[in-house]
Amino acid sequence: MIKEKTFTLKDNYVCTSQHKLYALFSFLSARDAYTFLCNWFEKFPEHKESTFYIAGESYAGKYVPELAEVVYDNNNKKNGSSLHINLKGILLGNPETSDAEDWRGWVDYAWSHAVISDETHRIITRTCNFSSDNTWSNDECNEAVAEVLKQYHEIDIYSIYTSVCIGDSARSSYFDSALFKTNSRISSKRMPPRLMGGYDPCLDDYARVFYNRADVQKSLHASDGVNLKNWSICNMEIFNNWTGSKPSVLPIYEKLIAGGLRIWVYSGDTDGRVPVLATRYSLSALELPIKTAWRPWYHEKQVSGWLQEYEGLTFATFRGAGHAVPCFKPSSSLAFFSAFLSGVPPPPSR
Template sequence: MNTMIGRRPLVALVAVLTFLLRPAATAAASGHAADRIDRLPGQPPVDFDMYSGYITVEKSAGRSLFYLLQEAPEEAQPAPLVLWLNGGPGCSSIAYGASEELGAFRITPRGAGLFLNEYRWNKVANILFLDSPAGVGFSYTNTTSDLYTSGDNRTAHDSYTFLAKWFEKFPHYKYRDFYIAGESYAGHYVPELSQLVHRNNKGIEKPIINFKGFMVGNAVIDDYHDYRGTFEFWWNHGLVSDETYRLLNRSCIDDSSVHPSPACGAAFNVSMEEQGNIDLYSIYTPTCNETATASRRRPRGRYPWMTGSYDPCTDRYSTAYYNRPDVQRALHANVTGAINYPWVTCSDPIYNNWRDAPRSMLPIYKELIEAGLRIWVFSGDTDAVVPLTATRYSIGAMGLATTNSWYPWYDVQEVGGWSQVYEGLTLVTVRGAGHEVPLHRPRQALIMFQHFLQGKPMPGHTTNGTLA
């Protein structure tokens, strides 16, 4: 819904004038004025600045990563800086995080324009979206083999190089409180990049990248526990038969998520037939009526079932919008013409040829918990791709002591979800949300994000969640 509808004319006029007259002195002084977005096609007036462009992370190979920065309004500054990463591997943070989840805008049908997201996260933080690795979204490489040799290790190091150079381009963000967040296969990206930042900050009294912690949602954490929890979720929610549940546990529980065995693949085929044409990413919401079969080909995750059903309609809106030449010009995207193919939400070559993927992130969690960093894990409880049961098993494997036992948290008088606080880690569930929590429960997601930034537990019944 366009939030401009129903406003009094005077309010709308003030918004337009605010957009046109806000100062640009900071951008010019910082040396990144060329990356400033004047206005995106079809964009409503806003009270915040945006920047986008490229950072070269490997000159010899011609690898350049594309970013989009949506700053917080002036009255909210100095706000923290948060890097957001989507997963796949091979899916665009611009397509998903920025355009249908926590970003400032949502895209209208057929990519005709934009409308404001009432619960945009840049109300309380400066949000930096990154398309990673090279070959995803508007990020590109001049070395074709890079598309077939990507993996966790290179992605983490390229992302760190991006950050180091980005802070030089935006020096006023140096020493600002900095967090990393993401979802799905970014359950690998986020802790791996967090570990690099933490280790490179060691011994520096006042690090430029003032890293404070990370947050991941419906995240791939540990193959064994993720498989175990996923099969249990399917069975408990009536998505598979008793026999198939036993078959999945027997054939897949010890498999690698990157290269499942033929027996495991066969078990997945049986499970997909039994599940039918549902949206595994949000099991209680309808699939898009437009070519439901196409949705089953979307590469949205590393696990075999993550190629399954996802509503393709919003994907179509972003595909139409970001392939518009005027949109690309406004975003300073594809300025060299290196992207000589249509923009897509997810890259098949990267997804299908992913190389290294450690089976577990738990050792990284333990290292960063011991370092005293803020770590939150959240989960939409209607997701069958990386479901809540998988997350709970993975967290349970760490054997952390509980400091605040399981309790319901509230948005005004409604239960928004449940939470448990451990020593060094907070788990938050979001009731009724699917795989993309800010898409399905935008208000509750923003409340959660605010509490994460403040380092405060989710509100109980006596405190009630409110939006700042």
């Protein structure tokens, strides 16, 4: 049985006809998302009986299970919510799952893919205990982890085998700022900071230009079109100080599995940000019985990745895909998504 490493919060949500949400010790993301769902289903009642799935990738690895837990708990309250959401399952891609396992997988993946040296890996293995609240008080650990970040600055951490955007000012301004110093103390147990990148290495630059256009900001009601906001791809100050999520959602996995919900998890295997090793370490901590042995899965007669079915959970990889898998493998992603909705694993042969 997975236990929280720090504390467990008891969530108590009630969705009423007045669309009010009462939450004790809740997390903002789950509370706000559930409030939205209450209002949406009230506005479109014809969809109340439809099957409902929640999917997301990256940091949604925390958001999606937390929201699913809120929906699940409310559905099972005898005198609680007036709304029953027909939740059937969740789908998670390259998800942040459990901080300690995610950190360990992040480091081991960088080493196993020759991003960092044997020496750096040995120092981290010797000095960093990612399960401990005191790990960041060790200077050797901090400096070695900062070395991993330094090496990832040279490539696209989200897609380690594709090119970076040359002259990307977003990358340069971040690493030149006070938010990142090679020998700085890592101040949070959260996953490493977001580095700029993507399948199109200049995608972040395109987005920054687009969202800083006057007509776009006015259309989105972000500004009046004259006094413009300075939009950036990621607010690192907020990111590094965000504490509104559980250190591990594995206890939620256990609850949802026991409740019979469908849980599929997948990993693009060339992502260094939330790598396949991190996800495998996290899922291994659940100690689920294996239902179907590790095997390739196919799309258009080619191996798209590998797959293993556990009792209550399916895990798959996407061969040659980075962090946002559909950007790299759109066709096989659609096939995999369709398989998830049908509850039938993708083909085991050509």
